[in-house]
Amino acid sequence: MGRRSRKRGESTRAERDAARRARAGTPSARPRGRRSTGERPPAPWGGFPLSELVILLGIVLILWGAARGSGGGEMVAAGLVIASLGGGELALREHVAGYRSHSSLLAGVAAFAVVTIVALGLGPVQVWKLLVLGVAVFAGTFYAMRELFKRRSGGLGFR
DSSP states (O other): OOOOOOOTTOOOHHHHHHHHHHHHTOTTTSOTTOOOTTSOOOOTTTTOOHHHHHHHHHHHHHHHHHHHGGGGHHHHHHHHHHHHHHHHHHHHHHHHTTSSOOHHHHHHHHHHHHHHHHHHHHOSOOHHHHHHHHHHHHHHHHHHHHHHHHHHHTSOSOO
């Protein structure tokens, strides 16, 4: 192999790297407070991995309850709720920031919560009424979340 010669007027490697970072929109080239589309939104509590630890706690409770056998049903249920809260927080944060669209997931959570509250609060309710209520809440929440994501992501319907 022969030696490569440098053409006249070519910039230095540092200048090319700086230009590449500016084109890509990396943090060193962007104004403070703005993120590129490739970065996850920051958690309100900083760099502490709270969501991940909550999800891990939920998984541990699920496994511990499953290992106990028939007496661990409450632990499995508690683990499912705790892990769902950790994952739901992350999905909501990513959706509101315009990072990833979680419209269906968030609409499903809203519909589940409303149907559960109505079923437990009102006592015996006909199933078809709960189904109609769940579909209505899902549809309304899905539309609202989709429009919110479009505004936050710059017009994209999903990412």
